Amino acid sequence: MMLLTLSSTLDASFQIHRRSTGGLANFYVRAGKIPEALRTLQMVLQEDGTAGRRVFTLATNATRDRNALLEMLPPQPPVFFDYLNFLIERGDIVAAEEVWARILQLGLPFDLREAFPYLDGLIQHGELGQLSKTWSALAQRFPAQVQSMVPSSNLVTNGGFESDILNGGLDWRVLPIEGSVVSLDPVGVFEGVRALRITFDGSRNIDYGHVFQYVPVQAKTRYRFSGHMRVQDITHRQRAEIPSL
Helix, strand or coil: CHHHHHHHHHHHHHHHHHCCHHHHHHHHHHCCCHHHHHHHHHHHHHHCCCCHHHHHHHHHHHCCCHHHHHHHCCCCHHHHHHHHHHHHHHCCHHHHHHHHHHHHHHCCCCCHHHHHHHHHHHHHCCCHHHHHHHHHHHHHHCCCCCCCCCCCCCCCCCCCCCCCCCCCCCCCEECCCCCEEEEEECCCCCCCCCEEEEEECCCCCCCCCCEECCCCCCCCCCCCCCCCCCCCCCCCCCCCCCCCC
């Protein structure tokens, strides 16, 4: 009985002195009351859109129960993607995959580019199966922007540049560099409706490799790559080519 009274007194005193939900969550963590702490942290996430990283750090230090951490998140897209990016930065790709699955399960609305950091995390960790699965899910949700992966067909996404360059995921990426401009040109196309045009202003010699794309492939498998290139007024000694790594 005395212990309960002491606990209630300390709890009330803590709220009076701190007067913050975040302070109460810290108190629960120190007291070992993890469920209460996570419920309180959920309130913090609902009330303060800037508190994400502080909340995630406190919560993941308090418990390793990934399901409990998922249940802590209010069903708000910014919160879920903040947590997803937090996990990617920490290198916890398994937990990130669970968060992504929950985003899809809940049907949360989001912009396509919000998924790009997760795709980059999958690439960095070599999770090619999950990468292809995620890209296919994005193709279903954003059919006007993402070309779906068709088995036994062309593995290059947007190979004919019919769609705008997404600059992320499994689409083309363009790294800006001084002395060059990248655009899509409908004039003089070999086939299709547009071609990639790279214009150099001649101010410097560039070892250019700043347009690229990640393509998931199978080990010990032969692939054939083909493309068409036209050059004009190129004076650099290095010949124009399309490298693959």
